[in-house]
Amino acid sequence: MFLILTLALLPLGLIALIASLQAIRTADLEKEALLRIAVTQSARKLTADLQSDRTALQLTVDSLASNSADRAICNRLSLFLAANDAEGGRYYIYDSAGRRLCNSSEREPASMTPTARFDGPATELLADSPYLVSRVPSADKRIIALIYYSRKHLESVADPATALQNRKLTLRQGDRRLAISHVRKDPPGGKRSSLSARLDPYDVELTMTVREPPATIARMLSLFLPLVMWFAAAAIGWFVVNRVLIRPLVILRRAVAAYQPGEVLEPLQRMRTPAQEIVALGETFREISEDVATHEAEMAEGLETQRKLTREVHHRVKNNLQIIASLINLHARSAHEPEAVEAYASIQRRVDALSVVHRNHFAELEENRGVGIRPLISELSASLRGTAPAAARRFAIQIDSDNLHISQDVAVPIAFLLTELVELAMMLDPQGTMRISAHVLPEQANRALLSVVSSGLRASEDMTVHLSERYGRVLTGLSRQLRSALDHDGEAGSYAIAITIIP
Incomplete structure (x- = not known):
C-alpha cells in the first residue's frame, strides 16, 4: 500500500x-x-x-x-x-x-x-x-x-x-x-x-x-526538499490508510481465516476504527457466524440422530440375520437326508457371508474408510471352515492381502464369490488347500487383483459338471456385478478378477 x-x-x-x-x-x-x-x-x-x-x-x-x-x-x-x-x-x-x-x-x-x-x-x-x-x-x-x-x-x-x-x-x-x-x-x-x-x-x-x-546540508535539503515532501506525504498517507483501513482489514482477515465452524466472530471487538464501512462489515461477519453456529448445532444434532438410527438399523439387520441363521440351523438339524443337510449348510454359509460383510461395513462406518479386504477374507474364511462338511474339516485357507478397502457394493459380491469358490474347492478336494491374495495393480491406484488358487479348482470332469449345473451361472452373475471378467486357469486351478478399491 x-x-x-x-x-x-x-x-x-x-x-x-x-x-x-x-x-x-x-x-x-x-x-x-x-x-x-x-x-x-x-x-x-x-x-x-x-x-x-x-x-x-x-x-x-x-x-x-x-x-x-x-x-x-x-x-x-x-x-x-x-x-x-x-x-x-x-x-x-x-x-x-x-x-x-x-x-x-x-x-x-x-x-x-x-x-x-x-x-x-x-x-x-x-x-x-x-x-x-x-x-x-x-x-x-x-x-x-x-x-x-x-x-x-x-x-x-x-x-x-x-x-x-x-x-x-x-x-x-x-x-x-x-x-x-x-x-x-x-x-x-x-x-x-x-x-x-x-x-x-x-x-x-x-x-x-x-x-x-x-554543497552544504541546508543547500542539499533545499534541493531535495520536493522529494522529502513527496516521501513525507506518502508516509503520512500510508500511516493514515494503515491505521484506518489496512490494519482493521488485516485483523478482520485473520479472524475470518482462523474461524472454526460453531464459533461466533468478534473481529473488531478490541479495536476501534472511524471507517464505518469496516465496522459494518465486521458486524455482517458476526451475524453470519451466528447463523452458521446455529445451523452447525442443528446439523450436529441431526447427525447424532441419524447415527443412532443407523445403529438401530444395524442391530435390527444383525438380529434378523441371526434369526435367519438360527432357523436354517434348526431346520438342518431336523433334516435326515444328506442332500437336505448339505443344502441347508450351503444356505447357512451364504447367510454367514452376508453377515460378515455387514459387520465389517458397520465397523468401518465411523471412519468412512469402507470395508477392509483382509479382515473380511479372514472372518469369512473362519466362518466357511466352521460350516464346512465333515470331510473338509482340515481344508486350509491361506490369506495374502495388502491393506485395502472396498465399498459395500463391491464387498457383497466378493463375499459371495469367495463363498462359492471355497465351497466348490471343498467339494472337489476336501483335503486340499486354498490361497487367497489381493494386491494393488501396478500404475492403478484404484484397482486390485483378487486371485484364488486351489488344487480343487483345477479342470476336471466333476468340476465341469458342477459349473454347468449351478456354480458357473452364479460365478458369472457375480463377476457381472463386479463389472470385471473372471479369469479361470484350469491347469493352475486359479480364479482371478480385478476389483475396484478405495484409494
Missing part, C-alpha cells in the same frame, strides 16, 4: 522537483551572466589602462627620437604613470645602442638584451617572472620604451565592479600563465566556472574563475 501511495503522489513530487531544478538552473544562468559581465568589464579596464600608458610612452619616445624634447618630459612621464600606478610605474627607455635614456627610480625587474627589447611583442608575459611587460617603439624604431606591470597593479586595475566571491584572475599568453589574483580562502570541493576575454588589440586573454562554495 505504501508503494501504491508513493506512486500515486509521484507526479506531484516530480513537478516540485522539476520546479526546484529549474530555479537552480536559472540561478546558475544568472551567475554565468554575472561572471561574463565581470570578466568583460575587467578586460576593458585592463585594456584601457594599458592603452593609456602606451599613449604616454609613445609621445615620450617620439619626442626623444626627434631630439627636440627636453629632459623634463621624463619627469612628466613619471608623474603621469605614478598617478595610475601606486608603485610609481616601472618604465625604462633605451636607444638602439642599449643606452638607458629615461627610467623610473626602481630597479628594472628583468634585464633584457638589446635585441630582446626591440624584437619582442607589444605586450608579453615574462617567463618565470610575475610581470607583464609592454613595449612601445618610436616611429623610427631607434628608441624603445618598456613598462613593467606588477601583479598587484594588474589586480587593482582589473578588479571588477561586480561583487563576486572566490574569484581568481589569470592572464594567459600562449603557454604562459600569470595569476594576478588569488582566492583568499579556497573552499574544498565546489564547482568551478571560468570565462575568458581578450585584451584588444593584444594576444593576451584574461580568465576569471569563480569557485562556488561546496
Whole structure:
C-alpha cells in the first residue's frame, strides 16, 4: 500500500522537483551572466589602462627620437604613470645602442638584451617572472620604451565592479600563465566556472574563475526538499490508510481465516476504527457466524440422530440375520437326508457371508474408510471352515492381502464369490488347500487383483459338471456385478478378477 501511495503522489513530487531544478538552473544562468559581465568589464579596464600608458610612452619616445624634447618630459612621464600606478610605474627607455635614456627610480625587474627589447611583442608575459611587460617603439624604431606591470597593479586595475566571491584572475599568453589574483580562502570541493576575454588589440586573454562554495546540508535539503515532501506525504498517507483501513482489514482477515465452524466472530471487538464501512462489515461477519453456529448445532444434532438410527438399523439387520441363521440351523438339524443337510449348510454359509460383510461395513462406518479386504477374507474364511462338511474339516485357507478397502457394493459380491469358490474347492478336494491374495495393480491406484488358487479348482470332469449345473451361472452373475471378467486357469486351478478399491 505504501508503494501504491508513493506512486500515486509521484507526479506531484516530480513537478516540485522539476520546479526546484529549474530555479537552480536559472540561478546558475544568472551567475554565468554575472561572471561574463565581470570578466568583460575587467578586460576593458585592463585594456584601457594599458592603452593609456602606451599613449604616454609613445609621445615620450617620439619626442626623444626627434631630439627636440627636453629632459623634463621624463619627469612628466613619471608623474603621469605614478598617478595610475601606486608603485610609481616601472618604465625604462633605451636607444638602439642599449643606452638607458629615461627610467623610473626602481630597479628594472628583468634585464633584457638589446635585441630582446626591440624584437619582442607589444605586450608579453615574462617567463618565470610575475610581470607583464609592454613595449612601445618610436616611429623610427631607434628608441624603445618598456613598462613593467606588477601583479598587484594588474589586480587593482582589473578588479571588477561586480561583487563576486572566490574569484581568481589569470592572464594567459600562449603557454604562459600569470595569476594576478588569488582566492583568499579556497573552499574544498565546489564547482568551478571560468570565462575568458581578450585584451584588444593584444594576444593576451584574461580568465576569471569563480569557485562556488561546496554543497552544504541546508543547500542539499533545499534541493531535495520536493522529494522529502513527496516521501513525507506518502508516509503520512500510508500511516493514515494503515491505521484506518489496512490494519482493521488485516485483523478482520485473520479472524475470518482462523474461524472454526460453531464459533461466533468478534473481529473488531478490541479495536476501534472511524471507517464505518469496516465496522459494518465486521458486524455482517458476526451475524453470519451466528447463523452458521446455529445451523452447525442443528446439523450436529441431526447427525447424532441419524447415527443412532443407523445403529438401530444395524442391530435390527444383525438380529434378523441371526434369526435367519438360527432357523436354517434348526431346520438342518431336523433334516435326515444328506442332500437336505448339505443344502441347508450351503444356505447357512451364504447367510454367514452376508453377515460378515455387514459387520465389517458397520465397523468401518465411523471412519468412512469402507470395508477392509483382509479382515473380511479372514472372518469369512473362519466362518466357511466352521460350516464346512465333515470331510473338509482340515481344508486350509491361506490369506495374502495388502491393506485395502472396498465399498459395500463391491464387498457383497466378493463375499459371495469367495463363498462359492471355497465351497466348490471343498467339494472337489476336501483335503486340499486354498490361497487367497489381493494386491494393488501396478500404475492403478484404484484397482486390485483378487486371485484364488486351489488344487480343487483345477479342470476336471466333476468340476465341469458342477459349473454347468449351478456354480458357473452364479460365478458369472457375480463377476457381472463386479463389472470385471473372471479369469479361470484350469491347469493352475486359479480364479482371478480385478476389483475396484478405495484409494
